[in-house]
Amino acid sequence: MSLEYRIAAFVVFSLAVMFADSRFDYLDRVRFALGFLTAPIFWVADTPARVSYWIDDVFVSHSDLIAENQSLREELLFARRELQLLAGLASENQRLRALQEASASVEGHILTAEIINISSDPGSRRVLINRGAQHGVETGQALLDAYGLMGQVVEVLPFTSWVMLITDSRHGTPVQVNRSGERAIARGSRGEIPELELEYVPDTSDIVVGDLLVSSGLGQRFPKDYPVAEVTSVVHDPGQPFAIIKARPLAQMDRTRHVMLLELPVKEAEVAPLDGSVPDWIDVTQARKPEAGASADPTARVENDPAAAPQEAALATPGSDTPADPNAVLTAEAPSDEPVEDMPLPSELADIVPELPAAQD
Amino acid sequence: MEQKTNATWVVYLTFIVAFLLAIVPFPDWALNYRPQWVAMVLIYWAMALPYRVGIGFAWVTGLLVDILDGSLLGLNALALAVIAYITLSLHQRLRMFSSLQQSGVVLAMTGLYLMMTHWMKIAANQAVTSDLLFLLGALSSAFLWPWLFVLLRQMRRSFSVR
Numbered sequence: 301m302s303l304e305y306r307i308a309a310f311v312v313f314s315l316a317v318m319f320a321d322s323r324f325d326y327l328d329r330v331r332f333a334l335g336f337l338t339a340p341i342f343w344v345a346d347t348p349a350r351v352s353y354w355i356d357d358v359f360v361s362h363s364d365l366i367a368e369n370q371s372l373r374e375e376l377l378f379a380r381r382e383l384q385l386l387a388g389l390a391s392e393n394q395r396l397r398a399l400q401e402a403s404a405s406v407e408g409h410i411l412t413a414e415i416i417n418i419s420s421d422p423g424s425r426r427v428l429i430n431r432g433a434q435h436g437v438e439t440g441q442a443l444l445d446a447y448g449l450m451g452q453v454v455e456v457l458p459f460t461s462w463v464m465l466i467t468d469s470r471h472g473t474p475v476q477v478n479r480s481g482e483r484a485i486a487r488g489s490r491g492e493i494p495e496l497e498l499e500y501v502p503d504t505s506d507i508v509v510g511d512l513l514v515s516s517g518l519g520q521r522f523p524k525d526y527p528v529a530e531v532t533s534v535v536h537d538p539g540q541p542f543a544i545i546k547a548r549p550l551a552q553m554d555r556t557r558h559v560m561l562l563e564l565p566v567k568e569a570e571v572a573p574l575d576g577s578v579p580d581w582i583d584v585t586q587a588r589k590p591e592a593g594a595s596a597d598p599t600a601r602v603e604n605d606p607a608a609a610p611q612e613a614a615l616a617t618p619g620s621d622t623p624a625d626p627n628a629v630l631t632a633e634a635p636s637d638e639p640v641e642d643m644p645l646p647s648e649l650a651d652i653v654p655e656l657p658a659a660q661d
Numbered sequence: 662m663e664q665k666t667n668a669t670w671v672v673y674l675t676f677i678v679a680f681l682l683a684i685v686p687f688p689d690w691a692l693n694y695r696p697q698w699v700a701m702v703l704i705y706w707a708m709a710l711p712y713r714v715g716i717g718f719a720w721v722t723g724l725l726v727d728i729l730d731g732s733l734l735g736l737n738a739l740a741l742a743v744i745a746y747i748t749l750s751l752h753q754r755l756r757m758f759s760s761l762q763q764s765g766v767v768l769a770m771t772g773l774y775l776m777m778t779h780w781m782k783i784a785a786n787q788a789v790t791s792d793l794l795f796l797l798g799a800l801s802s803a804f805l806w807p808w809l810f811v812l813l814r815q816m817r818r819s820f821s822v823r
Contacts (some may be wrong), residue, residue: 306716307746314720314739321734322785334728341680341729417684421730422692422795423782428731455731462731492689554689 332433335457342428342460346416349557411435411561413443416460425468425494425553427451431561432459440521442562448527448550449473449515450559465553466528467494475528476516480506483516486529486547494553496529498545503536505543513547523562668820672714675702675813676722684729693794696802697771699726699737700744704770705813707748708755710822719745732778733785740777744770760807768803772796 321327417428431437433456443450443463451465466473467488473496475486482505486496501507511531517524529547536543679698687695703722706714723738730737747770748755755766775798816822 303716303746303749307742310716310720310742311739314735314742317735318733318739318781318785327734331728331734334725338680338725338728341677342684345681345684345686418686419731420684420687420692420695421732424787426731457728494689 331455332458335432335460339457339459342417346430349416353557409563410444411437411563413559413561415557415559419462424470425465425488426454427463427465428460429463429559429561430460432457432461434459437461437561438564441564442522442526444526444560444562445551445556445558447552448529449522450549450551450553452521453561465494466551467496467549467553472499472519473522473528474516474518475513477507477531478512478514478527480511482506483518484513484545486513489546494549495532496547496549498531498547499542501543501545503543507531507534507543507545509534667713668822669713671816671820671822672706672710675706675816680725680729683726693797694801695798696805697774697798700741700771700774701767701802701806701809702813703741703745704748704767705810707745708752709814709817711749711752713823714745715749716742716745732782733787736778736781736785739781740774743777744774747773760810763810764803764806767806768799771802772799775799 317327321331411431413429413431415427416430419426419428427450429437429443437453437456439453439456441453443452449466451463451468451471453461454464455462464471465488466486469488469490471488473486474483475498476483482501484498484501484505484507487499489495489497496513498507498513509531512527513529513531515522515524515526515528527550529549531545532548533546534543535545676699679702682698683695699722703714703719707719719741720738723736723741724734726737726741727734751766755763758766775795779795
């Protein structure tokens with residue numbers, strides 16, 4: 301029978317393909333090409349969620365919008381204040397590091413993304429985000445939400461990417477207890493509840509319930525000092541060689557839709573000129589070194605932002621309604637809040653200061 | 662007999678809908694109950710049009726499922742090819758079965774499909790679930806089969822897919 305021969309041939313061929321896919325990376329290109337075919341399916345599958353968001357956005361009363369706008373504005377003010385403090389701390393940190401000749405650890409850019417699907421495989425915890433190779437996503441990038449670390453990109457398709465969450469049982473996150481500096485590996489739990497387990501922590505270690513776990517940056521994958529989880533239970537079982545410690549991830553794994561991708565730290569030094577051509581990257585760089593190799597682009601950006609901002613402020617002032625003065629000034633100044641260099645030279649100060657009155661009149 | 666078209670687009674359309682249903686997000690507690698839509702639609706078409714939907718068709722379909730799942734390339738392709746093979750070799754008997762008997766066969770075949778993908782994931786170090794709760798997906802598939810069968814048969818007849 302030809303049927304038996306055909307199924308045997310296909311089984312052998314499948315096994316070969318699987319072996320090749322797991323051992324080598326020849327088939328990544330095939331996978332990438334097939335990603336073009338499957339992207340519309342994901343797009344359609346995401347439609348209900350998008351429509352419901354759209355309905356939420358469109359069918360909302362004017363007063364609700366005003367109230368939301370008000371609260372967002374206040375939140376932004378608070379956030380900006382924190383950012384100012386942070387900028388001071390960052391520059392101070394930078395100086396201290398410079399004194400110690402340690403390398404700077406603050407990294408560059410983020411890319412906003414949306415979670416459009418979750419893995420249908422019950423054994424894995426992965427999500428699909430709506431950014432792919434077209435947006436410059438690379439394998440290994442860290443994914444954050446507003447509350448903490450979520451995971452890392454494991455597979456990049458043309459318009460989408462798979463992200464393995466830190467609660468996946470095959471994922472280990474190098475963490476550090478924020479209070480005591482104790483280091484551990486936080487592995488995703490094997491159980492039904494998405495949580496983290498700290499592996500191989502001795503009973504004598506100083507970890508208590510409520511401790512904040514931050515990423516330690518030791519795996520070279522995740523940036524340092526991002527909040528990861530909160531310790532929820534510590535059990536010292538005399539029969540067990542290690543303490544049994546569980547932690548709840550701070551990121552809202554199953555509730556959030558809006559997330560951020562961090563640029564790879566290694567990439568920053570090499571591909572700095574690229575960010576001018578990719579508008580989606582938001583610049584949150586806190587420390588730029590003027591002596592860096594690709595200095596032309598950052599300085600161009602630094603010159604552009606304050607130049608554009610006062611123009612907007614000047615455009616806004618002729619109108620009679622300028623009650624939003626403090627906000628306008630704040631937002632206009634925002635780009636120059638960033639520590640351009642850790643210690644501005646007097647000549648640069650002279651450049652920055654005259655712009656403030658210009659924005660006020 | 663003057664009709665030239667085979668209306669194969671109906672077959673493709675049902676598979677696309679099956680892909681959509683296969684990736685629609687489920688809540689965590691319901692993940693294990695997800696019906697195996699692609700396997701069920703494949704079983705139907707391999708049974709109804711064995712000369713059109715064969716092992717090669719199933720293999721390519723499985724490859725797309727692999728991309729959708731983000732799993733190892735060839736994993737679902739192999740499992741679906743085996744399902745197609747079993748259906749093809751049984752298709753004349755399957756057509757004679759009552760819908761309850763067919764549900765039983767679908768239960769066995771989707772169970773085999775889930776089991777095969779599970780084994781291959783274990784072999785490739787891609788799965789870690791120790792329990793067999795994922796087999797509940799076969800149960801829900803068998804439960805939904807009679808309705809899916811009636812729906813697909815209606816589509817096949819009204820569009821005269823051959």
